[in-house]
Amino acid sequence: MRVTGTGLDEELAYLAECRAGLRRMVEGARLNVVVGEHVAGDRYSAERLGRHLKSLAKELEEEPEGPAFFGRLDFGHGPSAGDHRGQRYYVGRRHISGETGRPPLVIDWRAPVSRVFYQADARDPHGVAVRRRFGWSTRPAALTGFEDERLGSGEALGTASRIVAAEIERPRVGPMRDIVATIQPEQDELVRAGLEESICVQGAPGTGKTAVGLHRAAYLLYTHRQRLVRSGVLILGPNQAFLGYISAVLPALGEVDVEQTTLERLLAPDPPRGTDGEASATVKNDVRMARVLRRALYERVGRPSGPLTVPDGSYRWRVSEERLRRVVDDTRREATPYGIGRERVLSRVVGVLREQAESRGQTPNAAWTRKMGRAATDFLDTVWPAVRPQEVVAGLLGDPAALARAADGILTPGEQSAILWARPPRSFRSARWSAADAVLIDEVASLVERPRGYGHVIVDEAQDLSAMQCRAIARRSEHGSITVLGDLAQGTTPWAARDWAEQLAHLGKPGAQVVALTTGFRVPGAVVAVANRLLEELAVEVPRTRSFRADGLLRIRGTTDLRGAAVEAVRDALGHEGSVAVIAADGDLAVLAEALEAAGVEVAALGEASSRARVTAVPATMAKGLEYDHVVVAEPAGIAEAEARGLNRLYVVLTRAVSRLDVLHSRPLPAGLGD
């Protein structure tokens, strides 16, 4: 290893060239925005191209002084260097073109050759003689130094790199950042898996699952841009606070065309107006509901009773009851969506009428066909009525007899009464739908008409999804692939997955490979040790984590004055750099926040973007996926007791700390934390 200043002048000169290159690109992008409309083939592409170029121009302008590159590869002269023999490449967040006719100044981190930057090591240098990592200071961004690894001579730092360690251990300020400069080899494998591949990443807290998912989205868009920009990439996260935390990563990587939302919002843009008790939510989220709903929908399909007669001038056409029954039965057997089934029944009946007309020597035209269609509408509405998905669900939840028919042999009487509305609304239009109802409505809607699919779907915190929620995602990725991210140990919903095979089957990708990540980049070693102890109590089979980080501080303190101890711990935390969170059971948080405010500490509520306070009060149920430099956990027993999977919740809460964790308790610690 060499950590030297030699060559820094040359690198600074090269940086100046890169910045000049960026300025040329800004000019070019601005011009292209003007002419974009003329070069794109159609309006849709023109709009996309225009947006892309505008955002590129804007970003380049906003960040002309940013870190233009983070790595350099000097290939050797041996045969293993292949086409890159003797070449030097700079690797950065984005491609920077050279002057006309000259090679690029910086290669995008997603380009094929950049893979070597992440994968090369002393055992397999991939033809690289020297890998150089650059260190940058932030605000203002300045190139401060570099580290060389002479991989060709068997010399590699791996995770001992000081630049890598500094990046991983840096305090967290503001929203989540990209990790392109320090992606680890096992993460890189997942980021660059092929588009056709669906993968499931089981990773302990802080192993970079979310980071991998976001970078995978960026990688896939770079590698398959044409295909994915049209079909779309969707990222699903657990809640708005989490989405807010991760929302800046993809735009910073130049990717603005990714839909990032929660499943709840995707299914129902308006917030739910109703709620479910645990018993009813559990039944509604059970996979058996899919069969109940299908029955309820198809129960609407009737049996023709009597022939259909249609007057047509001096004739009366007649279709026999038996023929009508065959049309309906054949259509049912074809298993097309309900809505298409309805169209087919109509067109088949009209087809029978046409045959009769033709055999009478008539030549039916389009106007005649329309007329026959209108004449058959009453029949159609009786045997295959148009439906609204909400109406079907309301028909079940509001009518014990209808529910009993649809759920017979599927749900027990107790389960049926758990989901029945105590006071049914007058019409389905005034129903106060809950989040679980939205999933049921979506299930019915997809039986009527297939929903829009995405090219790739990334699902974070996937262990928490119910079977019915998984099905909603499966429908949207039927012809695409998915990346499933999660941790069985962090499952907190009543229906949280206990193994991945079943969850993947519900997600429609039973064959997806499950890959484990076990190196934690967030949580310091001392905290990981405590979390691993708690893991023993959680009854899930997951590999233990080891921390990349030797730094960090853990304090577990008993107290008789929880509020006073929390104020003291937060004051101490504010003496350090970085973000601070106070996490407690949802019901215990308000008094702590009040105590802090009373002591003159400014506290922001979670998601309160306008606040400048460094301290955030985080309800335990909202902590998932988030991270703070210093975390004060108040009364673990309260968190563990608040819900059925309270110990899993506590495991989530304890693993939010990046640098320091204070655990304060006035009551005995829950099992696993006690000793």
Ligand SMILES: Nc1ncnc2c1ncn2[C@@H]1O[C@H](COP(=O)(O)OP(=O)(O)OP(=O)(O)O)[C@@H](O)[C@H]1O
């Ligand atoms: N290779 C890396 N280099 C630098 N930082 C990294 C790397 N991998 C992960 N991190 C950082 O570690 C932290 C944890 O990552 P992330 O949130 O993706 O983990 P996770 O597995 O999703 O965690 P959890 O399950 O607890 O939500 C983030 O701040 C992320 O930026």
